[in-house]
Amino acid sequence: xxxxxxxxxxxxxxxxxxxxxxxxxxxxxxxxxxxxxxxxxxxxxxxxxxxxxxxxxxxxxxxxxxxxxxxxxxxxxxxxxxxxxxxxxxxxxxxxxxxxxxxxxxxxxxxxxxxxxxxxxxxxxxxxxxxxxxxxxxxxxxxxxxxxxxxxxxxxxxxxxxxxxxxxxxxxxxxxxxxxxxxxxxxxxxxxxxxxxxxxxxxxxxxxxxxxxxxxxxxxxxxxxxxxxxxxxxxxxxxxxxxxxxxxxxxxxxxxxxxxxxxxxxxxxxxxxxxxxxxxxxxxxxxxxxxxxxxxxxxxxxxxxxxxxxxxxxxxxxxxxxxxxxxxxxxxxxxxxxxxxxxxxxxxxxxxxxxxxxxxxxxxxxxxxxxxxxxxxxxxxxxxxxxxxxxxxxxxxxxxxxxxxxxxxxxxxxxxxxxxxxxxxxxxxxxxx
Numbered sequence: 455x456x457x458x459x460x461x462x463x464x465x466x467x468x469x470x471x472x473x474x475x476x477x478x479x480x481x482x483x484x485x486x487x488x489x490x491x492x493x494x495x496x497x498x499x500x501x502x503x504x505x506x507x508x509x510x511x512x513x514x515x516x517x518x519x520x521x522x523x524x525x526x527x528x529x530x531x532x533x534x535x536x537x538x539x540x541x542x543x544x545x546x547x548x549x550x551x552x553x554x555x556x557x558x559x560x561x562x563x564x565x566x567x568x569x570x571x572x573x574x575x576x577x578x579x580x581x582x583x584x585x586x587x588x589x590x591x592x593x594x595x596x597x598x599x600x601x602x603x604x605x606x607x608x609x610x611x612x613x614x615x616x617x618x619x620x621x622x623x624x625x626x627x628x629x630x631x632x633x634x635x636x637x638x639x640x641x642x643x644x645x646x647x648x649x650x651x652x653x654x655x656x657x658x659x660x661x662x663x664x665x666x667x668x669x670x671x672x673x674x675x676x677x678x679x680x681x682x683x684x685x686x687x688x689x690x691x692x693x694x695x696x697x698x699x700x701x702x703x704x705x706x707x708x709x710x711x712x713x714x715x716x717x718x719x720x721x722x723x724x725x726x727x728x729x730x731x732x733x734x735x736x737x738x739x740x741x742x743x744x745x746x747x748x749x750x751x752x753x754x755x756x757x758x759x760x761x762x763x764x765x766x767x768x769x770x771x772x773x774x775x776x777x778x779x780x781x782x783x784x785x786x787x788x789x790x791x792x793x794x795x796x797x798x799x800x801x802x803x804x805x806x807x808x809x810x811x812x813x814x815x816x817x818x819x820x821x822x823x824x825x826x827x828x829x830x831x832x833x834x835x836x837x838x839x840x841x842x843x844x845x846x847x848x849x850x851x852x853x854x855x856x857x858x859x860x861x862x863x864x865x866x867x868x869x870x871x872x873x874x875x876x877x878x879x880x881x882x883x884x885x886x887x
Contacts, residue, residue: 459570461772462716469774470508473719476744478505481514484750487532490525491752511719511742516728517754522552522692530749533557538748543591544691551591554691555748561600563745567714568601568697574712574771575659575685575700577631579606584629586638587663588614593695594663598633601697607631614638617645624655631659632679633687636667640811641873643678652680663687663696667778669804671811674835686711686778690758692751693718693741701778704769711760712773718743720776721753722762725783733764738783739776757782759795787883789817789827792859799829799880802852808834808845812871812880819885827861829853835868 463469482502484491495501498515505511522529529552531538537557544552556564577583583602589595595613602609610629612619620642623629634642639662646652657679662672667686676684683703688711689696699713713720722737723730731737741754759782763775781795788794794815803809810832818826831849833842846863853861 523550526550564694571700583631584610586634639675706768710775
């Protein structure tokens with residue numbers, strides 16, 4: 455339940471009215487201030503006066519990452535340079551960077567959303583928040599820090615990497631909250647265990663962002679750092695940055711993400727037909743911001759895949775929920791006629807006892823003209839090499855049962871697969887036709 459940063463609505467009908475007002479303001483703001491959006495709207499034959507209900511959102515054209523790159527260096531700009539106070543750039547792009555600009559109000563709104571994440575995670579003003587993510591053009595570091603300071607907790611801005619420095623601050627400063635990528639969290643948990651520091655640190659909460667994490671990885675991080683709870687935080691640079699939602703650790707919540715629907719409207723669409731999918735079905739996340747001034751998003755195709763979670767959350771928070779990010783629509787690989795994305799492999803491996811937290815999927819094209827899949831997994835930390843053949847059979851059987859495809863499974867010692875301070879690559883498609 456949120457008390458310091460509560461929901462500004464009391465019912466689903468209130469939220470719909472708030473979202474309609476936000477969509478209408480955003481469309482009018484973009485029409486009046488962005489040549490890009492005005493031209494797109496005119497091409498689609500729609501104007502601000504045509505948006506009378508939330509269903510009218512479907513009349514608006516989509517925006518894509520290509521639009522942001524084509525508009526470099528200030529795509530979607532809908533505010534004067536006198537009002538713009540900062541830019542950020544997203545990571546992982548090719549060619550021209552995607553640069554987004556912010557007004558002071560945008561930064562204030564972003565910090566308020568992020569504060570909700572801290573509150574939902576159970577962070578207090580007495581906590582010491584060790585921020586282990588990148589600073590600079592990336593939104594992560596400054597996003598975590600600005601919200602931490604606004605929230606009133608103590609920020610410990612260590613930045614990414616440097617396990618020696620990280621463990622020193624965990625023991626000397628007694629940081630109680632760790633913010634990092636999932637891969638960095640795993641590295642840090644393993645380092646704390648390797649150095650025998652578990653009883654000398656006071657970590658209560660871990661907040662992870664930037665990449666998908668498996669249940670096995672979350673358990674390893676929680677155990678290695680001695681944390682009460684581990685949370686996934688969501689966010690794209692295009693949609694402010696990290697802090698647009700947080701996974702709930704309440705019993706029965708199953709890690710679903712509460713998202714701040716008073717700041718953006720989320721559609722879940724079939725990536726092929728671009729039509730809405732039913733609640734509970736997987737689709738692509740499409741964002742429309744409701745208050746963003748400098749670079750509003752209107753039906754922005756994120757390519758991230760998830761599903762809406764219907765019903766009320768056991769924690770009592772009234773904000774709607776979606777599942778954790780399951781993959782990307784443009785990362786899907788087709789193997790023997792079956793669409794597969796990394797999140798599916800994650801979910802399958804979570805059901806197999808004895809498998810460690812890291813994996814790789816390697817796709818090759820054989821000399822016989824057929825495609826082959828090899829899944830490389832680590833045995834659990836306490837696993838025995840003698841159990842590897844049985845473990846490989848269990849993994850192969852689970853993949854066959856779930857995806858209806860056959861694969862070879864290679865079991866490796868715990869810690870054999872590479873770790874990363876940032877996002878870890880897990881899918882390798884070597885096929886050339």
